[in-house]
Amino acid sequence: MSLTLNHYLFVSGLLFAIGFAGVILRRNIIIIFMSLELMLNAANLSLVAFSRFNLTADGLPNYNAQILVFFIITVAAAEVAVGLAIIVALFRARHTVHVEDITSLKF
Amino acid sequence: MSPILFYFFAALSLIFGIAVIANRNPVASALSLVVSFLGLAALFVGLDAYFIAVIQVLVYAGAVMVLFLFIIMLLDLKAEERRKINLFAYVGGGIVTAGFVVELWFVLQKFDLGKTGFPPLAAKGVDDVRNVGNVLFLTHNLPFQVIGILILVATIGVVVLSKRELK
Numbered sequence: 001m002s003l004t005l006n007h008y009l010f011v012s013g014l015l016f017a018i019g020f021a022g023v024i025l026r027r028n029i030i031i032i033f034m035s036l037e038l039m040l041n042a043a044n045l046s047l048v049a050f051s052r053f054n055l056t057a058d059g060l061p062n063y064n065a066q067i068l069v070f071f072i073i074t075v076a077a078a079e080v081a082v083g084l085a086i087i088v089a090l091f092r093a094r095h096t097v098h099v100e101d102i103t104s105l106k107f
Numbered sequence: 108m109s110p111i112l113f114y115f116f117a118a119l120s121l122i123f124g125i126a127v128i129a130n131r132n133p134v135a136s137a138l139s140l141v142v143s144f145l146g147l148a149a150l151f152v153g154l155d156a157y158f159i160a161v162i163q164v165l166v167y168a169g170a171v172m173v174l175f176l177f178i179i180m181l182l183d184l185k186a187e188e189r190r191k192i193n194l195f196a197y198v199g200g201g202i203v204t205a206g207f208v209v210e211l212w213f214v215l216q217k218f219d220l221g222k223t224g225f226p227p228l229a230a231k232g233v234d235d236v237r238n239v240g241n242v243l244f245l246t247h248n249l250p251f252q253v254i255g256i257l258i259l260v261a262t263i264g265v266v267v268l269s270k271r272e273l274k
């Protein structure tokens with residue numbers, strides 16, 4: 001049996017589901033942040049799979065999708081830097097990274 | 108890519124992805140995430156996206172994860188002590204995640220286009236970096252420069268956020 005596009009899409013979806021479960025189930029804000037990265041990477045995998053599947057007329061992969069992946073990785077790197085700076089500021093103010101201890105905005 | 112390699116690397120990134128959210132120790136989670144990203148990079152190589160695979164290893168498995176480990180060690184986080192688990196959140200999260208996976212399965216069953224294999228490339232070895240560079244600088248030049256500004260703003264923002272006294 002040869003590999004099909006659906007194989008890659010299924011792996012990508014499972015990876016997204018793992019990241020999603022991590023965001024909902026875990027209470028450590030750094031683990032939640034890592035799960036977000038996992039979800040971004042799952043989206044990247046399906047984009048690259050589509051890029052390889054949908055060849056252009058001269059038989060090359062569709063590079064527009066790979067450029068989108070490039071931009072996603074760049075923005076994710078910036079996002080990680082800002083997010084971790086916010087987490088450090090939060091830790092300085094509250095001395096916790098546990099989301100259930102951070103309830104000032106809770107109704 | 109041979110199916111055996113695909114299954115190996117897909118299982119690698121999925122198993123270590125689960126390890127990220129299952130580990131109590133944040134350092135172990137971060138290291139599992141590195142392995143998961145490396146498995147994904149191998150899948151990218153299998154899809155003939157060599158440039159993206161290299162970027163994945165350099166930026167994600169390298170820079171981003173070093174940043175994560177650095178912050179974990181800066182905050183000196185210990186393994187989480189067990190707390191009273193929020194049963195509602197666990198059951199709700201489990202149901203939503205399982206629902207998503209089941210839905211994904213049924214959607215992919217109906218997606219007939221995806222059941223065909225990948226078409227062969229025109230040439231055996233693609234000059235991947237040159238092609239990506241051409242598309243990036245010729246077709247998507249303006250977004251590329253906007254991304255540069257975005258990273259500059261993020262850098263300044265991090266410096267401001269990291270100051271001890273916010274004025």
